[in-house]
Amino acid sequence: MLPRKLLLAALVAALFLPPLLGVNTYWLHVFNLTFIAAIAALGLNIVTGLTGQIVLGQAALMGLGAYAAGLLMVKLHWPWWAALPAALALAAAVGLGLGLLALRIKGHYLAITTLAVNEIFRLVVLNEEPLTGGPMGLRDIPTLSLPWLGSTLDGQAYPLLLATLLLCGAGALALYRSRWGRQMRAVRDDELAAEAMGVHSPRIKIAAFVLSSVLGALAGCLYVLCTGFISPNNFVIFESIKLVLMTVIGGLGSIGGTLLGAAVVTLLPELLRDLKMVYMAVFGLSVVVVLLVAPRGLGVLGDWLLAPWLPLPEHEKNGGGVQTILGDDQGDRPAAVRSAAAPGPEAPVLMRVDGVSKHFGGVYALENVSFDVREGEILGVIGPNGSGKSTLVNVLSGVLRPDGGRSTLQGRDVTALPAWDLHAAGVARIFQNVRLWESMTVLENVMLAWQPPADGRHDEAQALAAARAALQSMGIGLLEKRRAGDLSFGQSRLVELARATVTRPKLLLLDEPAAGLRGGLVMELAEILQRLRAQGTTVLVIEHRIKLVMSMCDRVVVLNLGEKIAEGSPEAIARDPQVVEAYLGERAGYDLDAGAPEPAAATA
């Protein structure tokens, strides 16, 4: 990694050279425009690349910053150091508004809306001539004057703009690695899973929009300070598209890629200028070709350059398997896992589900379901397909809000809590179809779900240690640097379990954890559940395989067509005629004989 750092240092140093080497003003101006565009594109990369919110109106934010600063300086004669923060504050407020808007609309809707905002901005600036100067633009804005930096305006601005860009780049890099950056990427990869794992997604989205808007406005302000002239044509939709293009060919999310993308998109038309009339057509066509052939080509290069500062995945052939889990060589695992006894009926109630209902249109997914989850037990929920099991987990984890009834966690009403608050309260879950954040590393996946102790602040070192420990306890510590999307299904399931248990939740909700696992892993799963119970986690598990339920669970709740039809010990359930009729069918007795009487024997 050291040569990489030296290479990058040399590159940065070389970037400062052009004005010293007497490069002509035209090219210095082009470079300055590149730096300004790169700052705006870095902002866009935060909201679109990292957080996944499609924004096609970044140029309007640039324009907002530019016109706000310009008008304050021209009309009110504010000095630049007062106008700049005021313009940024205004942009932050607009970013807040956009973020609130993005909580309601997504995807293509957000794209066209931001595009519309851009066009509205242009039309307003164009038509409010007395204030903005209209199509003639705003002229004679005081520019920077720093004679000691060079003789021309562009020469003076060059080192300042480059330094600002480097600062913004370093800031973006720090954000990428931080908890906020992880949460943004999690929202992009899988918003639902992010919320269920404790990410306050509205807050994250709004933060992304504010940051992006402020960086856009900063770019606009810098443009004003370095040119002294702005017109509506500087901030049209086409400029927004160019900014998006920079982040897209930069690999959508990659910081280094975005900077390279900004360089290519701004410098390429200049280099093609010899083609005269044809050059924009060539530019348009090359955009299509690049996106078809190498949609994230520059991102790869950019990430390679910045690798020493990025949590990058490794691509190994054999990054460790899950076979080691049953080995005894891992000292941090409690030895006597099976000694934890099932709690009796006098154990305190952890979660009380009271008359919970959930309807989808005319479908009654859950109808007046009530039961208690006792501390320290492994509670099974079974039922035929469509009996409401997954809906139950979605309601209990806050992903869905019930239409009726209430649920309490240790006496506290948690019915209306959103998923992230429930996660903070100690309820974690896994999904029926594994939902990891695929572009992130395994370690990042697990760290993200870590919650600081009740009164503590987020501590990166603690999160890292807890995540490593959780991965170790699942026997997949060796996978920590792999990209989550590259794992096999079984590995992903174990990562998801590590993610759900990293902060030792009070209640763990498992939606068919054994689905799709091969036989050996299923048995490991049973052991993992016993171990979690020994650590003080209560487990609610949905399972289809009766044999597994009989061997794993202390008590069983049976759902059929959204209603609870039975509750009790596995043995009692297996004999309940209603259950037999609804679910187990004629084969129930057979299965029971095969596996149920000795739970421990079945898992051994």
Add this chain to the structure above:
Amino acid sequence: MLDQIVTSGLAMGAIYALIALGYAFVWNTMAIVNFAAGEFVTFAAYIFVATFVTALGFPFLLALVCAALAMALLGALFSRVVFARLQKQRPLVAIIATVGFGLFLKEMAHILYGPEPLMYPGPLGAKMITLLGVKIGLQQLLILAVVLVLMVLQHWVLQRSMIGKVMRAVAADRDTAALMGIPVQKVLAGTFAYSSVLAALAGILLAPLFFVTTEMGTLVGLKGFVAMIIGGFGSIPGAILGGLLLGLCENLGAYWISSTYKDVIAFGLLLVFLAVRPQGLLPERSADRA
């Protein structure tokens, strides 16, 4: 005065409806939004006016058919070479690639036909007639008539013929359609060609109302997209309703509120709809919920 504002608003709305329909068809079969639609309109207007009418001297109808065929060919080609390959990409990549192609088309028009705006009086000129006590421009009447006939034909084809069934099958489940022996790639290219024909018609019908410039289609294309969202993402009847409503509101807004901010009215309407009824007027069940 008001009657003319309503009729010309409806005529403009019919143009938006044509473009919105193009978006809806492409969205339904490929789940991508073609942000180059506006430039298809521009390009069609250019080849119609400059090549077929002016250079080759074709009569109106022949020129119309030739321009539509040329655009269909271009659309099918674009669909096979570029569009079909974008489906594996993230939505944003697809959006930007189509924007890039739009830029290419716009600049090609500029290169081929020069920077001067073209004037085209149209076969009907600027004559007005009074129909049932309402004054209406002949060109507006032509637009409404063409769109009406097209809608009836399209409805009939989609509901009755095998082509319609095949398209709807591909839209419903492409993999299953392929397994059942439907030539999916051809259907996709055909759908895109049809959406290009719709854009071509929009360009040809608009040419006498606007100057033909490289910018003429850009805003019209965006407003067509707005019309589709107002009507319901991907909904065929919604696209028509949304287009007509948008054209009408835009003209009435320009008359009552401010003509300088005519374009803001369209986007303002979009924001209102997204806030109040994001699923649109006539929502499609499989709309974009991403």
